[in-house]
Amino acid sequence: xxxxxxxxxxxxxxxxxxxxxxxxxxxxxxxxxxxxxxxxxxxxxxxxxxxxxxxxxxxxxxxxxxxxxxxxxxxxxxxxxxxxxxxxxxxxxxxxxxxxxxxxxxxxxxxxxxxxxxxxxxxxxxxxxxxxxxxxxxxxxxxxxxxxxxxxxxxxxxxxxxxxxxxxxxxxxxxxxxxxxxxxxxxxxxxxxxxxxxxxxxxxxxxxxxxxxxxxxxxxxxxxxxxxxxxxxxxxxxxxxxxxxxxxxxxxxxxxxxxxxxxxxxxxxxxxxxxxxxxxxxxxxxxxxxxxxxxxxxxxxxxxxxxxxxxxxxxxxxxxxxxxxxxxxxxxxxxxxxxxxxxxxxxxxxxxxxxxxxxxxxxx
Amino acid sequence: xxxxxxxxxxxxxxxxxxxxxxxxxxxxxxxxxxxxxxxxxxxxxxxxxxxxxxxxxxxxxxxxxxxxxxxxxxxxxxxxxxxxxxxxxxxxxxxxxxxxxxxxxxxxxxxxxxxxxxxxxxxxxxxxxxxxxxxxxxxxxxxxxxxxxxxxxxxxxxxxxxxxxxxxxxxxxxxxxxxxxxxxxxxxxxxxxxxxxxxxxxxxxxxxxxxxxxxxxxxxxxxxxxxxxxxxxxxxxxxxxxxxxxxxxxxxxxxxxxxxxxxxxxxxxxxxxxxxxxxxxxxxxxxxxxxxxxxxxxxxxxxxxxxxxxxxxxxxxxxxxxxxxxxxxxxxxxxxxxxxxxxxxxxxxxxxxxxxxxxxxxxxxxxxxxxxxxxxxxxxxxxxxxxxxxxxxxxxxxxxxxxxxxxxxxxxxxxxxxxxxxxxxxxxxxxxxxxxxxxxxxxxxxxxxxxxxxxxxxxxxxxxxxxxxxxxxxxxxxxxxxxxxxxxxxxxxxxxxxxxxxxxxxxxxxxxxxxxxxxxxxxxxxxxxxxxxxxxxxxxxxxxxxxxxxxxxxxxxxxxxxxxxxxxxxxxxxxxxxxxxxxxxxxx
Numbered sequence: 043x044x045x046x047x048x049x050x051x052x053x054x055x056x057x058x059x060x061x062x063x064x065x066x067x068x069x070x071x072x073x074x075x076x077x078x079x080x081x082x083x084x085x086x087x088x089x090x091x092x093x094x095x096x097x098x099x100x101x102x103x104x105x106x107x108x109x110x111x112x113x114x115x116x117x118x119x120x121x122x123x124x125x126x127x128x129x130x131x132x133x134x135x136x137x138x139x140x141x142x143x144x145x146x147x148x149x150x151x152x153x154x155x156x157x158x159x160x161x162x163x164x165x166x167x168x169x170x171x172x173x174x175x176x177x178x179x180x181x182x183x184x185x186x187x188x189x190x191x192x193x194x195x196x197x198x199x200x201x202x203x204x205x206x207x208x209x210x211x212x213x214x215x216x217x218x219x220x221x222x223x224x225x226x227x228x229x230x231x232x233x234x235x236x237x238x239x240x241x242x243x244x245x246x247x248x249x250x251x252x253x254x255x256x257x258x259x260x261x262x263x264x265x266x267x268x269x270x271x272x273x274x275x276x277x278x279x280x281x282x283x284x285x286x287x288x289x290x291x292x293x294x295x296x297x298x299x300x301x302x303x304x305x306x307x308x309x310x311x312x313x314x315x316x317x318x319x320x321x322x323x324x325x326x327x328x329x330x331x332x333x334x335x336x337x338x339x340x341x342x343x344x345x346x347x348x349x350x351x352x353x354x355x356x357x358x359x360x361x362x363x364x365x366x367x368x369x370x371x372x373x374x375x376x377x378x379x380x381x382x383x384x385x386x387x388x389x390x391x392x393x394x395x396x397x398x399x400x401x402x403x404x405x406x
Numbered sequence: 407x408x409x410x411x412x413x414x415x416x417x418x419x420x421x422x423x424x425x426x427x428x429x430x431x432x433x434x435x436x437x438x439x440x441x442x443x444x445x446x447x448x449x450x451x452x453x454x455x456x457x458x459x460x461x462x463x464x465x466x467x468x469x470x471x472x473x474x475x476x477x478x479x480x481x482x483x484x485x486x487x488x489x490x491x492x493x494x495x496x497x498x499x500x501x502x503x504x505x506x507x508x509x510x511x512x513x514x515x516x517x518x519x520x521x522x523x524x525x526x527x528x529x530x531x532x533x534x535x536x537x538x539x540x541x542x543x544x545x546x547x548x549x550x551x552x553x554x555x556x557x558x559x560x561x562x563x564x565x566x567x568x569x570x571x572x573x574x575x576x577x578x579x580x581x582x583x584x585x586x587x588x589x590x591x592x593x594x595x596x597x598x599x600x601x602x603x604x605x606x607x608x609x610x611x612x613x614x615x616x617x618x619x620x621x622x623x624x625x626x627x628x629x630x631x632x633x634x635x636x637x638x639x640x641x642x643x644x645x646x647x648x649x650x651x652x653x654x655x656x657x658x659x660x661x662x663x664x665x666x667x668x669x670x671x672x673x674x675x676x677x678x679x680x681x682x683x684x685x686x687x688x689x690x691x692x693x694x695x696x697x698x699x700x701x702x703x704x705x706x707x708x709x710x711x712x713x714x715x716x717x718x719x720x721x722x723x724x725x726x727x728x729x730x731x732x733x734x735x736x737x738x739x740x741x742x743x744x745x746x747x748x749x750x751x752x753x754x755x756x757x758x759x760x761x762x763x764x765x766x767x768x769x770x771x772x773x774x775x776x777x778x779x780x781x782x783x784x785x786x787x788x789x790x791x792x793x794x795x796x797x798x799x800x801x802x803x804x805x806x807x808x809x810x811x812x813x814x815x816x817x818x819x820x821x822x823x824x825x826x827x828x829x830x831x832x833x834x835x836x837x838x839x840x841x842x843x844x845x846x847x848x849x850x851x852x853x854x855x856x857x858x859x860x861x862x863x864x865x866x867x868x869x870x871x872x873x874x875x876x877x878x879x880x881x882x883x884x885x886x887x888x889x890x891x892x893x894x895x896x897x898x899x900x901x902x903x904x905x906x907x908x909x910x911x912x913x914x915x916x917x918x919x920x921x922x923x924x925x926x927x928x929x930x931x932x933x934x935x936x937x938x939x940x941x942x943x944x945x946x947x948x949x950x951x952x953x954x955x956x957x958x959x960x961x962x963x964x965x966x967x968x969x970x971x972x973x974x975x976x977x978x979x980x981x982x983x984x985x986x987x988x989x990x991x992x993x994x
């Protein structure tokens with residue numbers, strides 16, 4: 043397994059910049075996900091690593107070998123990069139059986155038949171598809187096709203495994219299960235994997251590190267929890283779920299002993315403490331992010347958190363696993379995810395509270 | 407067959423520029439010299455097949471004498487076609503084509519609706535039967551109908567006289583009506599084939615929602631079904647109209663004897679039926695008809711611009727089938743009647759004609775196998791069989807190979823010049839076989855001495871390839887469009903080179919379409935008369951030409967024998983195509 047390095051990688055389509063100066067180092071055996079909305083350049087980035095697109099700027103290296111260097115006009119075609127790839131459509135060749143599909147990378151490399159047989163069956167066993175080896179591939183369900191695609195991508199023990207939204211064509215239940223299975227497999231085989239998705243839940247559940255992209259640029263790289271809890275800016279914060287983003291002004295800023303700084307902030311009709319990554323001057327405008335699931339609804343006047351807002355319930359929706367409660371406060375309407383057991387009446391005055399760890403401030 | 411993997415729209419938007427940078431564009435990034443040479447060779451081939459005859463046509467129309475003779479450049483040719491008589495010819499051409507298109511379209515829509523949207527019994531079989539006339543060379547049905555509806559000795563008129571006891575005849579095929587009638591037989595199955603999938607693929611929820619809004623079945627048909635079908639109907643109409651102007655056989659067989667001239671027969675006559683062939687007149691007229699076709703094609707393009715044919719949503723659904731109750735036997739009978747008139751009657755006539763000593767005298771003592779013996783003993787017949795087979799096999803293979811390459815380059819790559827080769831391959835679409843024939847006649851005559859193509863079988867082969875290329879490119883374009891790029895790219899990423907990918911993935915997946923196109927082209931070559939009749943010479947006759955000669959000599963009996971053989975061949979080929987190729991495709 044090899045690392046992947048992208049240095050100042052760009053891709054222009056005429057005057058349009060699809061990928062803009064991306065720098066990324068994927069360690070050997072690491073699972074990195076490129077996450078972002080449609081058109082953010084994540085698929086183009088993946089395809090440049092695959093050699094299906096040529097980067098118009100920068101350098102790409104797989105392991106110690108440079109595979110593309112636009113300045114020197116050096117480009118290794120896809121087939122010589124020793125990669126495995128799972129396509130969004132799976133790209134299972136309909137004129138071949140499951141076995142033939144998986145055997146393809148080996149047969150292309152003229153491996154002896156016995157070796158082909160062993161390795162294909164091993165790969166199929168990994169994805170629990172060995173009993174389907176002789177099936178014609180169009181006779182497979184979506185989930186089975188996906189397993190075959192993974193087996194085919196792994197059979198040659200590639201340097202890096204590339205995955206382009208492999209789960210997006212599956213239904214919700216299967217998606218979660220396949221995702222978990224795949225993560226377990228990846229950790230067992232210690233494969234370097236580069237994964238593209240627009241599904242934040244998927245990205246968080248699978249990856250060692252998540253790369254959030256927008257408009258061809260990387261916004262933030264970090265472990266899923268890091269990115270979810272401590273986004274670097276408002277865009278990243280807004281990308282995951284539907285957080286409450288409140289405008290506030292810094293009153294005080296001090297180190298909290300650890301990596302972060304503790305801020306005292308004041309907003310419209312509320313004030314309290316929160317954390318931030320960098321030191322901020324007094325009077326700076328910040329955005330405070332509080333996730334709905336970290337907010338609690340209390341009876342009016344009852345304050346036992348570090349941050350609190352008073353307001354009245356404007357809407358309550360039962361969603362099965364939880365209850366979405368909208369609380370109208372002087373600052374703005376806050377979205378609270380409360381336990382589905384607790385019911386609140388609309389119009390009731392309440393206090394919404396959050397612990398200091400749950401509030402994260404970013405510079406505007 | 408699930409070759410199309412539908413990507414969600416947003417992802418297509420994201421990867422759309424990908425097509426620009428498709429892996430194959432870079433296949434030769436190291437060897438762009440080879441790519442350049444390949445493209446040049448392709449452009450030369452296509453240029454020879456399309457541009458060169460066109461240029462020679464222009465030369466011929468402006469030059470006073472045939473190639474190789476001293477002459478001068480003048481506009482006499484164009485002057486000579488500007489006559490009132492030719493205005494009538496033009497009016498005939500357009501009028502006949504319109505007159506056959508309208509009833510053909512009506513009947514074809516009705517048939518398509520029966521097969522695709524009603525519960526008429528045996529629809530699958532009926533579909534095969536209805537489309538069969540399309541594959542029968544029109545020259546055969548023309549000859550059969552010439553015998554069936556001959557005003558004096560035609561079977562129909564004989565039966566009519568026997569029934570009524572009178573002496574007058576019911577039908578006369580040698581008339582405007584006869585020409586139109588014969589064209590319809592070919593147009594209806596053609597239009598049916600063109601439209602039936604649109605009918606079948608229409609999303610029934612579009613109609614159902616109209617019914618839910620309170621519209622009656624009839625209102626729904628008028629306001630929803632018909633309007634949704636309008637783009638398909640318009641393009642069918644235009645296509646059929648254009649084909650009608652190109653048609654040669656019907657007007658040759660039934661028009662000329664009655665003095666009804668259309669442009670194609672006029673060109674033919676000016677070369678073959680005059681004391682001295684008037685080549686300048688013929689080439690000028692050819693150029694004029696090309697101009698007319700060009701205008702029509704532009705009109706067609708203009709009418710269809712921006713119109714969406716997207717009644718097909720790609721989702722799996724069963725088209726809603728209308729339950730007709732007892733009426734379903736009426737629709738069934740209608741389809742059977744169509745098959746009976748267009749296939750059974752002509753074949754029956756050919757059989758009848760082949761077993762009796764003289765055409766028109768059907769009595770017991772006239773029964774004979776003499777014509778079969780004569781035909782089988784005729785070396786010219788066997789030579790023609792061999793020529794037709796060789797031309798069919800070679801021509802279909804070469805045409806499809808050329809079409810496959812052109813379509814691949816224009817659909818799947820971004821190579822410079824791909825639009826050029828695409829347009830060049832499309833050019834013969836505007837040239838009726840007759841016009842292309844005249845063009846090649848000149849083109850071969852102008853070739854330098856050491857290349858003796860003129861008068862050989864290769865002359866026909868080249869003309870057939872040129873004529874078939876637009877269709878072959880179409881068929882292969884459709885096939886490539888159905889294969890997602892992922893299938894190719896996936897192969898590249900997993901270690902296959904461009905050549906390996908082409909062979910193992912693209913060829914392997916596109917070959918059913920190739921085979922379908924091959925059979926279509928083969929039929930096209932077997933059917934071809936208008937270019938062959940100008941380009942053949944002794945030794946390179948095709949079956950159609952031999953038939954034509956026998957017919958001109960009044961040998962209707964031997965015509966029947968050969969016609970029957972060809973019919974048999976058509977049916978066998980069609981059967982192989984349907985059972986073998988369809989089975990292969992469904993396995994995919």
